[in-house]
Amino acid sequence: MIAKGGNTILKRASRLFRSSVLALCGLQLAWLAPAAGEASANQAPQNETKDIKAVLAERKQLFDEVSSITGIPWTYLAAIDQYERTLTIANPKTRPRRQGLIGIYYSELEWSGFANPIPGDTNPMTIALFGGKGKDGSGDGVADRNNDLDLLSAMSSFLMPYGRGEENFKLALWNYYRNPRSVERIGQFVKIYETFGRLDLHEHAFPLPLGSAYSYRSTWGASRAWGGHRIHEGSDLFAGYGVPVRSTCYGIVEIKGWNPYGGWRVGLRDLNNVYHYYAHLSGFEKTLQLGNVVKPGQILGWVGSSGYGKPGTQGKFPPHLHFGLYRDNGKLEWSFDPYPYLKKWEREERLRKEKKNG
Structure with a gap:
């Protein structure tokens, strides 16, 4: 041009x-x-x-x-x-x-x-x-x-x-x-x-700090019983209480608050019209508000065990982050397995760190 x-x-x-x-x-x-x-x-x-x-x-x-x-x-x-x-x-x-x-x-x-x-x-x-x-x-x-x-x-x-x-x-x-x-x-x-002020906004980050102790595997589609029979629409990342939970994308805070299933949860919308869902937090970063624009790696809250009950319910399961991805086609929204993306983002962030450190 x-x-x-x-x-x-x-x-x-x-x-x-x-x-x-x-x-x-x-x-x-x-x-x-x-x-x-x-x-x-x-x-x-x-x-x-x-x-x-x-x-x-x-x-x-x-x-x-x-x-x-x-x-x-x-x-x-x-x-x-x-x-x-x-x-x-x-x-x-x-x-x-x-x-x-x-x-x-x-x-x-x-x-x-x-x-x-x-x-x-x-x-x-x-x-x-x-x-x-x-x-x-x-x-x-x-x-x-x-x-x-x-x-x-x-x-x-x-x-x-x-x-x-x-x-x-x-x-x-x-x-x-x-x-x-x-x-x-x-x-x-x-x-x-x-x-x-730019279009180059498609980089991602892993939702937990790479230096923290965590573990996860593919659990999307597994059965769940609490609240009625349903499938697990995400992957669980197990980590200790208080481990920072981070934005995986450039996006906007679409939902923040309590959900009986997910406890204290946050939802981000990215530029691919994908909804990033974080659940079971112990709390939110104090400046985080609905409508805030966030970037990869920005702290949203901390790992906890909230949910499965009324607001404030804690400790019904080990502390972990439930992370889900949902695709929007303009009329409907559905979940898809986030595990391959988590592995990809984890690998990409690790490579960026290695490159930066020489």
Whole structure:
């Protein structure tokens, strides 16, 4: 996206000139398309081995440039894009993965218009005639739902009439998704991006300090009897009272308080729309509040044996941390085995420490 060599200034100047003209005509984002000789993320599939930091840097630059034209904060565009990406992960059959930098998804009918007699229509004029969402943001005369700029133009065109501000944004999201869960999730993502100011927020940490004494194994799916027959929706990490319990992700505190089963518990929502559940704590870190944004390794509370009763019940089982993971597909939420992820995060954090210590 960034030109190199002696033509850099001329290319940028040309783009700025075009932007001032196109801004008067709506949301055509052609000036963001690569100039001759520049690489385009849309010209070829993303290399799966490409450094993720470089991909995220390109994506962030695209959000920044579109934001400068539309006035929509980059965090809003990033949050919608990331939410759409998580829906694709959770619904791979109905929302197939696309190549490119942007993960926003439109079905063929949504893009072209439900009454459009031309399947897969890419003509902006006929798409508009039949009420399709497709836009030509790249200025090539084609509204292509596999083009990053066209996707961002379509989404920006929907958001802009609602105006700026958090409440305007929520109203726009409600009218777009018709799902309060979607509005909440995207709002959470916005807050995480606003806090850290970047997209590279997918590192994880092990929930207990690596230097502490602990043990765990896969116990997801095992039967449980207290409170009625049910399965164990997590892994138990056994450790002594008072061992710090840490955030495993960049996320936001979604739940904090007492649960008859889990005792004192905390729930975090990460940018992959995965809910991280911590139960049986002996207490919470004193500054931790609902809506707080947290980062990997940040202390949330301490290992305990709370739960299986009314608030304050302790000691009905050995001290341990119950840790669970739950996937959200926009309508439903379900648990999945956290054990492989715990092993992975434990290994990754150990390697980071070894690398840091030389």
